Structure formats: C-alpha cells, structure tokens
Amino acid sequence: MGPIRAAFIALGALAFACRALAAPPVTIVIDPGHGGRADSGSMVARTLSASNNATSPSGLREKDLTLELSRLVAARVEQIARERGTPVRAVLTRADDTNPDFARRAQTCADAAPACIVSLHFNATGGSAKALGSLAMTAAAARNPNFEADRAFATGLTAACSAAVRQFLPDSRPRAPITDGHLHGGQGSNFFFQLARHPALARTPKCFLEVEFIDHPAVQRGLLDRHDDTFPILASALAKHLVEFALSR
Numbered sequence: 353m354g355p356i357r358a359a360f361i362a363l364g365a366l367a368f369a370c371r372a373l374a375a376p377p378v379t380i381v382i383d384p385g386h387g388g389r390a391d392s393g394s395m396v397a398r399t400l401s402a403s404n405n406a407t408s409p410s411g412l413r414e415k416d417l418t419l420e421l422s423r424l425v426a427a428r429v430e431q432i433a434r435e436r437g438t439p440v441r442a443v444l445t446r447a448d449d450t451n452p453d454f455a456r457r458a459q460t461c462a463d464a465a466p467a468c469i470v471s472l473h474f475n476a477t478g479g480s481a482k483a484l485g486s487l488a489m490t491a492a493a494a495r496n497p498n499f500e501a502d503r504a505f506a507t508g509l510t511a512a513c514s515a516a517v518r519q520f521l522p523d524s525r526p527r528a529p530i531t532d533g534h535l536h537g538g539q540g541s542n543f544f545f546q547l548a549r550h551p552a553l554a555r556t557p558k559c560f561l562e563v564e565f566i567d568h569p570a571v572q573r574g575l576l577d578r579h580d581d582t583f584p585i586l587a588s589a590l591a592k593h594l595v596e597f598a599l600s601r
C-alpha cells in the first residue's frame with residue numbers, strides 16, 4: 353500500500369470515528385409502570401397513574417417488579433451500547449419507588465426525544481387467575497396516526513419477551529396486541545393521552561408491554577420465585593430487541 357492511500361484510509365477511519373463520537377445518542381425510554389404509595393394525578397386531567405394494579409400470590413407487587421425489570425433493561429441497553437460502540441442510551445421515567453403522574457412521565461419522554469417508548473407492566477386477570485401470555489397494548493387506531501407502526505413495534509417486542517419468558521414458562525404464549533379502546537369508558541389510556549399532547553412524539557413507536565399474568569400460580573413459580581435469576585435473562589432479551597429496533601430507525 354502506498355503512503356498516500358494509507359493516509360486516505362487513516363483519514364477515513366478518523367472521520368468515521370469522529371462521526372460516531374459526535375452522533376447524538378439514540379434513546380430508548382422505559383417507563384416502569386405504577387409506583388409509590390398512592391395514586392397520582394387525576395382522571396379529570398387525564399394524568400391519573402395508579403400506584404399498583406397487579407399482585408402475585410406471594411404478595412409481590414407489580415410496581416416493584418416493573419421497577420426492578422426496567423432498571424435491568426436500562427443497564428443492559430447501556431452495556432450493549434458499550435460493547436458495540438454505538439451511542440445508545442436508556443432513560444427511565446422513574447428510578448425509584450415514586451409515582452410520577454402521566455403528564456410528568458410524558459414530559460420525560462418528550463425531553464428525551466426517543467426512538468421508541470415502552471411502558472413495562474405485569475398483568476392480572478383479577479379473579480380466576482388462569483390466563484397466561486405476554487401482551488402489548490397500543491393506542492387505538494381512531495386516536496393514533498401511528499397505529500400500524502405502533503402495532504409492528506408491539507408485535508416484535510411481545511415476541512422477544514415471550515421467547516424469553518417461555519424459557520421459564522413453556523406454556524406461555526405471545527398474544528396479539530390489543531388497543532386501549534376499552535379503557536376508561538372508551539377514552540383510552542391516560543399515558544397515551546398525555547403522550548399525544550407532545551406533537552414531536554406522534555411518530556415515535558410506543559406501547560405498553562404486559563410481561564405476564566402475575567396472579568397465575570405458574571408465573572409465581574416459574575418466573576417470580578426466582579426473579580433474581582429470571583429477570584436478568586428477560587431484561588437481556590428485551591434490551592437486545594429494543595437496541596436493534598432503535599438503531600434500525
């Protein structure tokens with residue numbers, strides 16, 4: 353190789369490195385559902401966030417599980433970014449046992465200018481405790497100009513989640529995404545309502561992910577009793593999928 357060609361190659365490599373360093377980070381927002389000791393916000397203002405919804409047979413609360421899993425996903429996202437040398441970061445809407453109302457959570461999302469937004473939850477049937485499966489929810493098509501993209505995001509994320517969950521719960525299945533049309537008498541999710549108040553987020557893929565039905569005894573045994581072992585594996589699968597999705601946009 354001649355010295356001139358070598359110099360051009362070196363310059364090219366330097367330019368590539370500078371672009372990578374200068375590129376703004378691709379951001380993934382993870383919203384740990386619920387939190388704190390009390391509901392926050394109000395239904396009138398469409399900011400109401402419940403402190404907790406689902407509880408497992410042993411008494412594990414959804415709000416604590418969402419925070420634990422979200423922290424693990426965020427840490428894994430940043431680890432993958434370091435390993436790949438790609439500027440990806442994760443932003444949490446809460447980092448402790450507090451319950452920001454949905455206006456505050458949506459503002460955190462808008463400030464982050466993310467590539468995608470996922471609100472992590474755990475489901476419950478509220479009685480029979482027989483349902484199994486990973487399930488995502490998007491804003492209903494009538495209120496959502498980004499419905500098809502949200503549905504595609506939700507479907508991919510559910511598949512990634514379910515594949516990881518089935519390592520511990522072979523009978524679990526990915527469910528087709530649902531919409532929020534049934535919530536609050538047809539008004540839909542308060543979080544989606546608040547996110548829609550930020551026009552810059554209109555085309556940002558977003559969904560709720562209900563990891564599993566935690567009132568099912570098999571979920572307690574297979575996923576929750578060993579959550580120190582199962583959650584890091586689940587978080588890795590979610591983080592890997594989210595990073596690949598975010599970088600593909």
Ligand SMILES: [Zn+2]
Pocket residue numbers: 385386405406414473474
């Ligand atoms: Zn929830």
